[in-house]
Structure formats: structure tokens, C-alpha cells
Amino acid sequence: MSAAYYIVLDQEDPGFDSFVNGKALARASEELEALTQALGISTFEDWFGDPESDYVGDGGDYDESDDDDDFGMEESEDRPISGTWFEPVEGINWLQTLIAHLEEEEAAVENQENITDELNEFLEVLEQAEASGARWHLQIDG
Numbered sequence: 001m002s003a004a005y006y007i008v009l010d011q012e013d014p015g016f017d018s019f020v021n022g023k024a025l026a027r028a029s030e031e032l033e034a035l036t037q038a039l040g041i042s043t044f045e046d047w048f049g050d051p052e053s054d055y056v057g058d059g060g061d062y063d064e065s066d067d068d069d070d071f072g073m074e075e076s077e078d079r080p081i082s083g084t085w086f087e088p089v090e091g092i093n094w095l096q097t098l099i100a101h102l103e104e105e106e107a108a109v110e111n112q113e114n115i116t117d118e119l120n121e122f123l124e125v126l127e128q129a130e131a132s133g134a135r136w137h138l139q140i141d142g
Helices: 023-027 029-039 088-104 112-132
Strands: 004-009 136-141
Touching (some): 004 023, 023 029, 023 112, 088 112, 112 136
Antiparallel strands (some): 004 136
């Protein structure tokens, strides 16, 4: 199974699908880490909600008997579950900066087209989250 970055919202049913594949981003994590540091912007890790539990399936408090459909999170009306939550506009600004750089620099990272596609999908999710009043953070599955 490949690792994948995904967005977690603090609303259980925000009224839209927040799924993004995120595998290209996870595969390019080292390159993207170096790029974001060179640009002087937040790294992907800066957006993780809780460093102790955001590596689902790779440590943390994940119990493999949990339902895979909810990425090991308990279903609850009491979201947010735990950790740090971010306002969508913070992520929107970050993603716009990163996407703009990738569009200007054609060979900034390997597999750049897929990475840019996934970043644009993340951007769409955060724009919808902003409209619905949801907060967010990143997690990694795998």
C-alpha cells in the first residue's frame, strides 16, 4: 500500500466530497519538503493536526481493527477529535503560492503534472471547506 496525504475536516459531513488521492504528494514528500523550505513557506508537516497520531497505519495510536473507511478515527458528532485545526484560508494561500511556483518552474520536481493536479484538488477542497465553515489539517495514510 502506498502512502497518501489527505485532508481531514472538523465537520463529519461538510456537504461535499473531500477525497483527494494524495499519493503523488506523498511519493514526492522529500522533494516538496526541500522546495517549500527553499520558498520559505510552510512544509506539509506543518499542516499535520497532531504529529503523534497523523501517521495512520505507521505508528501513533492507530488500531488496525478500526474501520479503514474513517482512517482510524472514531465516528463522532463531537469533532474535532483532537489536534490542531487550521482555517482554510491559510491552506489556500499556501497552496496558491506552491502551485504558482510549480507552474512557473517547469522542472521543479519529478512527476510535476500529477503533483500540481493533486495540489489543485487540495485547493478545491479547501475552498469548499471555507464556504462551509470547516477547519482542516493534513494526515498521511500508509
